[in-house]
Structures are given as structure tokens and as C-alpha cells.
Amino acid sequence: MSDSEDGGGRRGALVGLLVAAVMLAVGLWLAHDLTAASKMQDCLMSGRTNCNVIEPAR
Template sequence: MSESDDGGSRRGALIGLLVAAVMLAVGLWLAHDLTAASKMQDCLMSGRTNCNVIEPAR
């Protein structure tokens, strides 16, 4: 085995790790977005007309 084989193995592992991290980030963003949309739909389906998100005062 030469050193170039070892470097290629690490490169593939790093690319796989990067792809997994990107997929995790996109999944978390999508889950957050879908949760917010679901809460808005629940509010609107209950007949309320003011479903704006209220930010707490700091």
C-alpha cells in the first residue's frame, strides 16, 4: 500500500462526512420550516384572523 491510497480513502470519508452534515442541516431547516407552517395552518383553521408570531420584549 502506498500513501496515495491512504489519502484517497480519507478524501472519500471527508466528502461523505460533508455530505452527511449538509443533509443534516437541510433536514433541520426543513423540519423547522414545516413546523412553522403547520402552526400557522392550525391557527388559521381554528378561525382566528390574527396569527402573527408575537416576539417577546427584550
């Protein structure tokens, strides 16, 4: 095998790893966003009028 053939395989593997990492990050972001929306919807459906998230003072 020549060096150029070996480099192409590594490049493809790195591109695949990068695509998988981006998909994982987008999936985690989407899951977090959907969970927050679900919690807000549950709060509103229970009849509450103040469903704001209270952040603790630092």
C-alpha cells in the first residue's frame, strides 16, 4: 500500500467521527430543549400562572 491510500482511509474515518460528534451534540441540545418545553407545558396545563424558572442567588 502507498501512503496516499492510507491517508484517505484515516481522513474518511475522521470525517465520520466529526459527523457523529456533531449529530450527538445536536441530539443532546434537542433533548434538553424538548425537556424544558415539556416541563413548561406541564406547569401551564396544571393551571399555574407563574411557571418561570427560579434561579438561586449566587
